[in-house]
Amino acid sequence: MGYVPQKLSVAKDIPITVGEFLQIKEIDMTRIMEVLRMVGFDRGTKHTVHRGSRILTSKIGVLSGGEFQRVMIAFAILGNPHVLLFDEPTTGVDVSAEETVYSLIDNLKKEKDLTIIFISHEIDVVNKYAENVLCLNKQKVCMGPPSKVMEKKTLEQLYGPDVQIHVHNHGK
Amino acid sequence: MGRMFKYMYTIMENNTFFLILVGLLVGATSGYLGSFMVLKRMSLVGDALSHVALPGMAIALTLSINPMLGAMVALTLALLGIWYIGEKSEIYSETLVGVFFTASLALGILITPQPELLETLFGSLDSITFWDGLFTALLSATVFLLTRKYSRRILLSVVSEDLAQSTGVSVSKVNLIYLLLIGLVVALGVKFVGTLLMGALVIVPAAAAKNIAKSVKSFHVYAALFGALASVVGIIVSKLLTISSGPAVVLVAIIIFIASYIFKQK
Numbered sequence: 001m002g003y004v005p006q007k008l009s010v011a012k013d014i015p016i017t018v019g020e021f022l023q024i025k026e027i028d029m030t031r032i033m034e035v036l037r038m039v040g041f042d043r044g045t046k047h048t049v050h051r052g053s054r055i056l057t058s059k060i061g062v063l064s065g066g067e068f069q070r071v072m073i074a075f076a077i078l079g080n081p082h083v084l085l086f087d088e089p090t091t092g093v094d095v096s097a098e099e100t101v102y103s104l105i106d107n108l109k110k111e112k113d114l115t116i117i118f119i120s121h122e123i124d125v126v127n128k129y130a131e132n133v134l135c136l137n138k139q140k141v142c143m144g145p146p147s148k149v150m151e152k153k154t155l156e157q158l159y160g161p162d163v164q165i166h167v168h169n170h171g172k
Numbered sequence: 173m174g175r176m177f178k179y180m181y182t183i184m185e186n187n188t189f190f191l192i193l194v195g196l197l198v199g200a201t202s203g204y205l206g207s208f209m210v211l212k213r214m215s216l217v218g219d220a221l222s223h224v225a226l227p228g229m230a231i232a233l234t235l236s237i238n239p240m241l242g243a244m245v246a247l248t249l250a251l252l253g254i255w256y257i258g259e260k261s262e263i264y265s266e267t268l269v270g271v272f273f274t275a276s277l278a279l280g281i282l283i284t285p286q287p288e289l290l291e292t293l294f295g296s297l298d299s300i301t302f303w304d305g306l307f308t309a310l311l312s313a314t315v316f317l318l319t320r321k322y323s324r325r326i327l328l329s330v331v332s333e334d335l336a337q338s339t340g341v342s343v344s345k346v347n348l349i350y351l352l353l354i355g356l357v358v359a360l361g362v363k364f365v366g367t368l369l370m371g372a373l374v375i376v377p378a379a380a381a382k383n384i385a386k387s388v389k390s391f392h393v394y395a396a397l398f399g400a401l402a403s404v405v406g407i408i409v410s411k412l413l414t415i416s417s418g419p420a421v422v423l424v425a426i427i428i429f430i431a432s433y434i435f436k437q438k
Contacts (some may be wrong), residue, residue, distance in 0.1 A: 001340035010332045014211050015385040021331065024324050027341065057387070060331075079339065087334075 001083045002076030004069070006091045012061040018071050019056035020121075026078045032056075035077050037109075039070040040104055066097025070104065077108070083109070083115045102129060155156065179346070188411055191297055194305045197312040198361045199373060199421075203399020205319055205357050206378035207392050208350060211330045215379070217254065219371035220273035222358050224250040226280025226367040233285055240304060243362050247355035250276070253346050265274065272364050293305065295366035295418035297407065305353065308360045315356050318349075321397035326350050337368050338351040364403065366418035376425040377402055 020030045036042075038147060041055050069089055076084055086105065090098040106129055109116050120126055126133055127146050135141040135149070141157045142149040209218045228246025229239035250272075257268065284292055291299055300308075321324075329336040329343045336343050354374070361370045377398035385391030406421030413420075 001338070002275070003332045003335060005332050005338075010335070011330060014331060015382065015391050016327070016331065016388040017386075020388045024328050075335070085338075151322070163288070 002079055002081035003086065004076045004089050005045060006087050006088045010060075010068075010072070014061070014069075015059055017057050017059055018063070019059055020087070021071065022075060022078060027064070031078070032074075035066065036075045038077065038108070039074045040100070064097065065093035066100050068095055069097070069101050072098060073101075073104065073108075077112075081114070083117060086116065086118045086138045088119050088122075105129070123155070126150070178417075188407070190302075190305055191300060192297075192404050192407050194300075194309045194312075195407045195421075196400045197309050197316075197403055198364060199377070199399035199401070199403030200396040201312040201316045201319070201357050201399070202361055202373045202410070203377035203381070203395040203397070204316060204392055205350075205354055206374035206376075206399070207381060207395035208319075208323075208326050208330065209354065209374060210378040210382055211327075216376045217269055218354065220269060221247070221250065221254075221354070222362065222367050222370035222374075223273045223277035225359060225362050225370070226292065227276050227283060228280075228361065229367065230280050230284035231248070233288055233292075234283070238304070240307075240359055240363060243367070244356065246276075246360040247359050248352065251351040251355045255344075255351050258347065259344055274342045277367075281407075283333050289384065291366070291418075293366050293368045293418075294360075294365050294416040295369070295421070297364070297417050299408065300363050304363060306310070308363070311356065312360055315353050319353055322346060322349055323392070364407070364417055365421050367421045368418070369418040372422045372425060373399060376422065380425070380429040381438040383429075383432040398425065398432075402428060 019032070024030055026035075029133075036055060049117065055067075055071075060071065063071065071105060072089070078141075084105075089105075090101055102125060105116060105118070108114060118130065127150065130146050132144060133146045134143045135154060135158050137158045142154040175242050190277050190377065200336075209215060224246050225243035228242035230242070230245070231246075232239045232242025247378065253272070254269065281289065281293075290296075325336070325341045325346045328339065328341055333343045336346075361373055363375050364370075378395040380398050381391050381394035385394055402421050402425035406424045407417055409415070409424065410417040411419035
């Protein structure tokens with residue numbers, strides 16, 4: 001199983017480079033480059049500085065939130081897991097990077113046939129990406145496909161009374 | 173073989189070159205281990221830790237046992253305590269460490285035999301016998317190699333304990349091994365640097381290395397290099413000026429730290 005931790009639970013002031021960090025898990029550099037490509041480090045459009053092999057010599061402390069999370073995902077994939085566990089991977093990541101991380105995870109699921117367990121409190125994300133949802137608030141509240149189980153009653157149990165789903169339309 | 177050994181023994185006893193060589197090994201190992209300590213944000217623990225050696229050495233001196241052995245036992249016990257506290261609570265109990273370590277320093281000063289007190293506190297090159305030196309050199313090298321062996325696991329557990337756990341690393345076991353290695357290297361260094369200042373030889377070279385490191389590899393290399401340099405230069409200075417070796421070594425380390433800080437600003 002591969003694990004992607006919350007951004008804030010990782011010490012960032014360590015002078016470790018992305019290459020060294022990934023080498024903790026995998027010695028083969030070609031495999032590391034392959035995985036880095038998988039998490040989008042050669043088709044990045046905005047972060048030209050960190051593209052390709054230059055990412056390897058960057059310290060993890062200088063990465064942007066989205067880059068950092070993608071490196072964490074790369075680390076998780078390196079062990080060739082069947083299951084990936086994400087623990088609120090977008091905590092502390094800015095909104096635009098958040099979307100990149102979600103679509104990356106979505107692509108990984110399609111390409112690699114992975115089971116993905118994703119912990120999140122954001123209803124819209126759950127609605128958009130999840131096939132099945134298990135809602136917990138101290139105890140099991142509901143389980144099933146989000147469209148079926150995420151209704152007003154269960155949401156009240158999860159988030160407290162007076163919640164309602166408000167569908168945002170981001171112009172898509 | 174026996175005769176050759178005896179020959180070596182006579183040239184090495186109180187030989188400055190031999191002391192420098194042993195000091196180099198201790199310094200490099202201290203710096204290398206210290207680099208993890210700085211990352212683990214345990215600098216203050218590392219610094220105060222060396223005080224614990226004092227009562228152990230005092231008891232050993234009173235019983236006419238090798239003080240290095242006494243230091244080793246005292247440090248091992250203290251580190252087991254630190255480890256236990258770390259396992260039981262989320263954070264290291266800094267206050268407890270502060271109270272416990274200063275208490276052992278006070279106690280140690282009281283029970284250390286008066287003639288040996290100064291050299292135990294500040295280090296004394298003259299009290300290092302050939303066997304001390306040989307033992308120290310071999311054990312330093314062993315500690316260095318063991319640290320290398322565990323370095324990936326220690327590193328990962330510093331980056332994120334959760335992440336280390338998820339890859340099958342037993343963080344608590346790695347922490348224990350690491351702390352015991354620290355105890356060993358501090359015990360090895362106390363004769364050179366003394367119980368008051370040995371912690372500085374663990375922390376200061378690593379802190380200097382962190383200023384200029386561009387990767388973990390360079391961080392480790394610089395830390396070991398600075399530790400070795402501080403020991404070697406410090407020992408030479410202390411021999412030339414006939415001053416205590418502890419302050420000499422630590423001040424050289426501090427000069428390296430200042431230089432690295434200036435270099436970093438540029």
